[in-house]
Amino acid sequence: MPEWAITVLFLLMNGLIWGLIIALIALGLTLIFGVMGIVNMAHGDLYMLGAVLAFYLLPVSGSFWIALIAVPLITAVIAGPVERFILRPYEGHPAVTMIATVGISFILQQIALATYGGIPKKIADPVDFSFTVLGVSYPGYRLLVAAIAILIIVGIYLFLYRTNYGILIRASIQDRQMASAMGINVSSVLVTTFIIGSVLAAIAGVLAAPISQVFYLMGNDVGLLSFIVVIVGGLGSLGGTLIAALTLCSLEGVLASVLSPTQAKAAIFVVMIFVLMVRPRGLFGEREG
Amino acid sequence: MQRERVYRYFALGFLVLLAVLGLVLPTGARSLMIQIMIFGIFAMGYDVCLGYTAQCSLGHSLFFGSGAYACVLSVMHLKAGLLTALAISVGTGFVLAALLGPICVRLSEAYFVIVTAIIAAVFHLLAMDLVWLTGGDDGLCFSIPSLKLGFGDLSLYKPLANYYFVLFFMALTYFVLARILHAPLGKIFVAIRENPKRALFLGYNVTRYKLIAFVVSGMVAALAGGLYALTLRYCSADYMGFYWSVLPVVWCLIGGQGTLVGSWIGVALMSLFQYYVSAWFTYYLLLFGVLVLIILSVSRKGILGYIASRVR
Numbered sequence: 001m002p003e004w005a006i007t008v009l010f011l012l013m014n015g016l017i018w019g020l021i022i023a024l025i026a027l028g029l030t031l032i033f034g035v036m037g038i039v040n041m042a043h044g045d046l047y048m049l050g051a052v053l054a055f056y057l058l059p060v061s062g063s064f065w066i067a068l069i070a071v072p073l074i075t076a077v078i079a080g081p082v083e084r085f086i087l088r089p090y091e092g093h094p095a096v097t098m099i100a101t102v103g104i105s106f107i108l109q110q111i112a113l114a115t116y117g118g119i120p121k122k123i124a125d126p127v128d129f130s131f132t133v134l135g136v137s138y139p140g141y142r143l144l145v146a147a148i149a150i151l152i153i154v155g156i157y158l159f160l161y162r163t164n165y166g167i168l169i170r171a172s173i174q175d176r177q178m179a180s181a182m183g184i185n186v187s188s189v190l191v192t193t194f195i196i197g198s199v200l201a202a203i204a205g206v207l208a209a210p211i212s213q214v215f216y217l218m219g220n221d222v223g224l225l226s227f228i229v230v231i232v233g234g235l236g237s238l239g240g241t242l243i244a245a246l247t248l249c250s251l252e253g254v255l256a257s258v259l260s261p262t263q264a265k266a267a268i269f270v271v272m273i274f275v276l277m278v279r280p281r282g283l284f285g286e287r288e289g
Numbered sequence: 290m291q292r293e294r295v296y297r298y299f300a301l302g303f304l305v306l307l308a309v310l311g312l313v314l315p316t317g318a319r320s321l322m323i324q325i326m327i328f329g330i331f332a333m334g335y336d337v338c339l340g341y342t343a344q345c346s347l348g349h350s351l352f353f354g355s356g357a358y359a360c361v362l363s364v365m366h367l368k369a370g371l372l373t374a375l376a377i378s379v380g381t382g383f384v385l386a387a388l389l390g391p392i393c394v395r396l397s398e399a400y401f402v403i404v405t406a407i408i409a410a411v412f413h414l415l416a417m418d419l420v421w422l423t424g425g426d427d428g429l430c431f432s433i434p435s436l437k438l439g440f441g442d443l444s445l446y447k448p449l450a451n452y453y454f455v456l457f458f459m460a461l462t463y464f465v466l467a468r469i470l471h472a473p474l475g476k477i478f479v480a481i482r483e484n485p486k487r488a489l490f491l492g493y494n495v496t497r498y499k500l501i502a503f504v505v506s507g508m509v510a511a512l513a514g515g516l517y518a519l520t521l522r523y524c525s526a527d528y529m530g531f532y533w534s535v536l537p538v539v540w541c542l543i544g545g546q547g548t549l550v551g552s553w554i555g556v557a558l559m560s561l562f563q564y565y566v567s568a569w570f571t572y573y574l575l576l577f578g579v580l581v582l583i584i585l586s587v588s589r590k591g592i593l594g595y596i597a598s599r600v601r
Contacts, residue, residue: 039399041406086582094399095345096585098406099542102347102535103581110575220531224410227403235399262418269411273392276404280396 006134008254015253016246017142020149023245024204026226027156027238028197034173034236035193038087038097042105044223046198049075049108050205051214052116055123064126064210068148071206072199079198080191088190105219112216120213145207152203153242156196160238169193173236225249228268232275233282240284292597293471299593300467300550304460311452323452325553325560326459327516328540332552333466334509335537340547341470341478342502344394347534348405349510351389351412352382354529356511357518358416361429371436371445375458375515382511386504394499409534416526428525445519455516462509466549469505478502482547510537532574535581542584545591554592 001009029043050071057067082104090096129140160166171179172189180186204222212218226245233244248268255264275283310322331353338344359381363369369377393404416423423429435444436454445451469475477498480488489495518524527533536559543558545551562580567573588595 033399037399039403090585095402096589098345098347098402099535099538100582100585103578103585106574106578106581110572110578114572114575220410224407227407231400231403231407235403260418262414265414266411269407272404272407276392276396276400280400282400 001134006136007257009134010136010138011253011257012250013138013253014142015250015256017146017149018253019246019249020146020153021204021208022222022226022229022249023242024149024152024207025201025222026229026233026241026245027153028200029226030230030233030236030238030241031200032194032197033094033230034238035169035176036083036087036190037092037094038083038090038101038194039094040197041098041101041223042108043101043197043201043226044219044221045105045108045112046075046079046201046219047205047208047222048112048216048219049078050202051209051218052112052205052216053202054206054209055116055121055214058123068203068206071202075199075202076195079195083191083194084187087194091190109216109219116214116216118216120215120218122213123210125210141210145211148207149204152200156200157238165192225252225265225268228272231282232272234285235282237282237284240282244283295597296548296550296593297467300463300553303550303553304456304463307456307459308453311449311456316448319448319452321560321564323448323455323520324517325557326455327513327520328536328556328560329553330459330462330516331510331513332537332540332544332556333462333549334506334513336541336546336549336552337466337470337478337502337509338506339538339541340545340549340552341475341482342499343482344499344503345398345402345538346393346405346503346506347402347531347538348389348393348407348409349506349537350529350531350533351409352385352507352510353514353517353533354416354526355385355412356382356514357524357528358423358514359511360515360518361431361524362422364433365429365431368434370434371519374519375512378511378515379508382508382514383504385511386507387500390500390503390507394503395496406531406534409529410531413526413529413531416529423526424524425526428523428527430523433519433522451520455520458512458516462512463550466505466509470549474498474501479547539577539581539584541591542589543591545594545597546589548591548593548597551591551593 025043025047029040032038032040053071053074054067057070058064061067061070086104087097087100090100125139125141127141127144130137131140160169168179168184168189171184172186176186229245229248230241232248233240248271252264252268255267259267279285307322307326311319314322335349338346356378360374360378363374363377389408393401396404417425433445435442443450445454470478477488477493480493481495481498485495514528540552540555540559543555544553563573566576570576590598
C-alpha cells in the first residue's frame with residue numbers, strides 16, 4: 001500500500017474512535033432532549049467533569065478501571081438533583097433550558113478552574129501495549145476505548161429496547177402526558193434519563209482523558225462537535241445521532257490530513273449548514289406534529 | 290397603551306439622565322457609563338429578536354464581533370473615517386444576518402438556539418485561526434481618526450467627546466427602533482411572538498418577519514460592536530466568544546424582554562456587578578452562572594416588565 005493510503009487509513013481509524021466517544025456524548029444529549037426537551041449546554045462540561053474526576057481519582061485508587069466505575073457514580077449523584085431542583089420548571093421550553101444550562105456550564109467550568117487549575121495536564125495511558133499494523137505501531141488503548149464505547153452503546157440500546165424501564169422512557173419520549181396518565185412515574189423517569197445522559201458524557205470524559213489533554217475548557221470543543229452531530233442526526237433521534245457522529249468524525253479525521261484542525265471543523269460546519277438547508281430537522285429528525 | 294407610555298417615559302428619562310451625568314461624572318465612572326451605553330445599544334437590538342419575535346439567539350456575539358472587526362479593519366486598511374467605518378460595521382451585520390438568517394429563522398425553537406450558537410462558535414474559531422487578519426486572541430490595537438464635522442474636528446480621544454458620541458448613537462438607535470416597533474411592523478412582530486400559528490392564519494409570512502427582526506437585531510449588534518471597538522481602540526477574537534452571546538440574554542431577562550428599553554436596567558446592573566465583583570473575586574463567572582439561575586427562577590418578566598405590569 002502507498003504511504004498516503006496508510007496515513008488516510010489511520011486517520012480514518014482515529015476519526016472513528018473519536019466518533020465513538022462523541023457518539024456517547026451526543027447520545028446523552030439527544031436522549032435528554034428527547035425525553036424532557038432540555039437543550040443541555042452543560043453537556044460538554046459534564047464530559048470535562050468526567051475527565052477531571054478521573055485525574056483526581058487515578059492517584060487515589062491506583063487503577064483506571066476503578067475510576068471508570070467511580071466517576072459515573074459521582075456524576076449521577078451530581079446530575080440527579082440538578083435535574084430535579086434546577087431544570088424541572090423549565091422543561092419543554094428549549095430556549096429557557098438552554099440559558100439555565102449555560103449558567104450551570106459557567107459554574108462547572110469555574111469550579112474546575114478554581115480547584116483543578118487552568119493548566120492542561122495529561123494522564124498516562126492505562127494500558128501499555130501497542131501493536132504494529134502495516135508497519136505502523138498503534139496504541140492499544142485506543143482500540144480498548146472503541147470496544148468499551150461500543151459495549152456501552154449496545155448496552156444503552158438493549159436497555160432502551162429490551163427492558164421494561166426502557167419502554168417507560170420511550171413512552172415518555174412519545175407522549176409524556178399520556179405516559180403519566182397510564183400510571184408511569186414520569187418524575188422518576190425524567191431524573192433517570194438525565195442521569196443516564198450525564199453519565200454517558202462523564203464516561204466519555206474518562207475514556208478520552210488519556211487520549212486528549214485534561215483542561216477545564218475541554219468541554220467547549222467537544223460540546224460544539226456533539227451539538228453539530230445532534231443537529232445533523234436530528235434532535236431526539238438516537239440512531240441518527242450515532243450515524244452522524246461516526247460519519248462526521250471520520251470525515252473530520254480524514255480532512256485533518258489536508259486541512260488545519262480549525263478548517264476541518266469549518267468543513268463539518270458547512271456540511272451541517274447544507275443538511276439544514278435541505279432538511280431543517282436533521283437527517284433523521286421527526287416531523288413536527 | 291399604558292405600558293408603552295411607561296417604557297417611553299423611562300427611556301426619555303434615562304437618556305436625559307445620561308446626558309446630564311456626562312457632565313458631572315469623574316473620568317473613571319464616565320468610561321463605565323460609556324460601556325453601559327454601548328451595551329445598551331446591543332441589548333436594544335437583541336430585544337428586537339428575543340423580546341419581540343421570541344427568537345432566543347445565542348449567536349449574537351458573531352454580529353457584535355464582526356461589527357467590531359469591520360470597524361477596526363476599515364479604519365486600519367481602508368483609512369475610512371469614523372462614520373464610514375461604523376456604516377461598514379452595520380453593513381457587515383446586515384450581510385451576515387441576511388445570509389445566515391434564512392437558514393436559522395425557519396428552524397424550530399430548539400434548533401434555532403443550537404444552530405445560532407454553533408454558527409457563532411465556528412466563526413469564533415475561525416477568527417482565532419486567521420491571526421494575520423484578526424490578530425487572534427491578542428487582538429488588534431489601532432488609532433482612530435478624528436471625526437470631521439462641518440464646524441470642526443472632534444477627537445474621540447477626549448473622554449467627553451467619546452461619551453456624547455456614543456450617547457448620540459444610543460438615542461438614535463432608540464428612536465429608530467421605537468419607531469419601527471410602534472409601526473405596523475412592530476405589531477406584527479408581537480403577533481408572531483404571541484402566536485405564530487395565528488399570525489400565519491392571518492396571512493402574514495411569519496418566516497419573513499422573523500428574518501426582518503433577526504436582521505435588524507444583527508445590524509444593531511454590529512453597530513454596538515463597532516462603537517465598542519472605537520471606544521477601546523482595540524478589538525480581539527474574544528468579542529465573538531460565547532460570553533458575549535450570553536450577556537444580552539441576561540440583560541434582557543433582568544430588565545424585561547419585549548420592552549426595548551428595560552434591558553438598559555439589566556445592562557446597568559450587570560455592568561456594575563461585573564465592575565465591582567470581578568475586582569475582588571477571580572471566579573466572577575461562577576457568580577454569573579448562579580445569577581443566571583436565580584434570575585430564571587425568580588421571574589422572566591424582568592424589572593421594567595414587572596413595574597409596567599403594576600401600572601394600571
